[in-house]
Amino acid sequence: MKKLILPMLLLFSICAFSQKIEVKKTTQISAEKNGKLAWVQFVPQTDYLLVSTPNFEGLYLLDTKSKAKIQVCADAGAGYNPLISNDGKRIVYKSDSFKNNLKYSKLIEYNRDKKSTNVLVDETRALSVPNFIGSELVYFEQSSLKKLPYEQNTAKACNLCVKTENLKPYLIQSGSADVYQPSGDGNYIWVSLSPDEKKMVYNFNGLATFVSDLEGNIIAELGHFHAPKWLNNEVLIGMNDKDNGSTIVSSDIVAYSLKSKKIKNLTNSENQIEMYPAVSPDESQIAYETEKGEVFVMKVEVK
Secondary structure, eight states: OOBOOOOHHHHTOOSSOSSOEEEEEEEEEEOGGGOOOEEEEEOTTSSEEEEEOTTOOOEEEEETTTOOEEEEEOOTTTTSSOEEOTTSSEEEEEEEEEETTEEEEEEEEEETTTTEEEEEEEEESSBOOOEEETTEEEEEETTEEEEEEOOSOGGGSOSOEEEEETTEEEEEETTEEEEOOTTOSSOEEEEEEOTTSSEEEEEETTTEEEEEETTSOEEEEEESOEEEEESSSSEEEEEEEEESSSSEEEEEEEEEETTTTEEEESOOOSSOOEEEEEEOTTSSEEEEEETTSOEEEEEEEEO
16 A cells, blocks of 8 residues: 655645635524534535434434424434435434344434335344445445445435445445555544545544545545545545543634645634534535534635
8 A cells, every 4th residue: 555645744734725715604503502413414405404412312404594493303323424315305314222232223214305204224233324326225234235225316426435334444336345444454433535436534543634545545644633524525624623531622623625735724713612514515515513512504615
């Protein structure tokens, strides 16, 4: 595996950002008094955000215009990486339960138009969260790759996806799953592919975040850059957090440019801890949560 060593001084500069990102407006969508919310996602082709609670219990649709909160489910585990169809009409999530101290899970689909649910995978052990590839739903069950037919707009669907199983990333394509570890054997978290499916971002062993191509070459080392999300093929959004060993004590939303190898703050708050960003499908908005369970959306312009 080839690796590219990058000067650390370049990585943490916050000036001369290659693509100019301007925050046009920031709006609070949900306040602390409305309940502590977390793990925000944008629902495509709608004004909704999909949110859960800090312990992943339940799912809610949060209307960014009316600020109304609509419950989707109250299931344990549902908030852990639920999947949203590219038309925004269906949500696939895990539902966890415990029997004799053993965890069991099933996959459930929620239809937003019909307000109905459908069990896709019956209760089983060691069930992963799913991903879409083309017209299929792929997931791991007891470390074996499984797939189900799943109709959606294949013109907007991914042809390749990456999933982590036992903290190892797998590239999945055409029904096969291949371990891909550009930094060698270790623990990989916050793994995702760029929109063009040519690059992968990941955090390795909790030490640093990296971007690689899909041939084993490391393109960039981002250092302390947590919960990364792709804004586009060249810019990543993440959080720069600090903790005291058990609790996050400060955090800002930041952007990293692969072209300039530089980081830029999108928030710089002394009295607010901004965490876990999400990017809208049209790349024009970034949502995030605070340590108080508030939800904000910032409108951004990329030039």
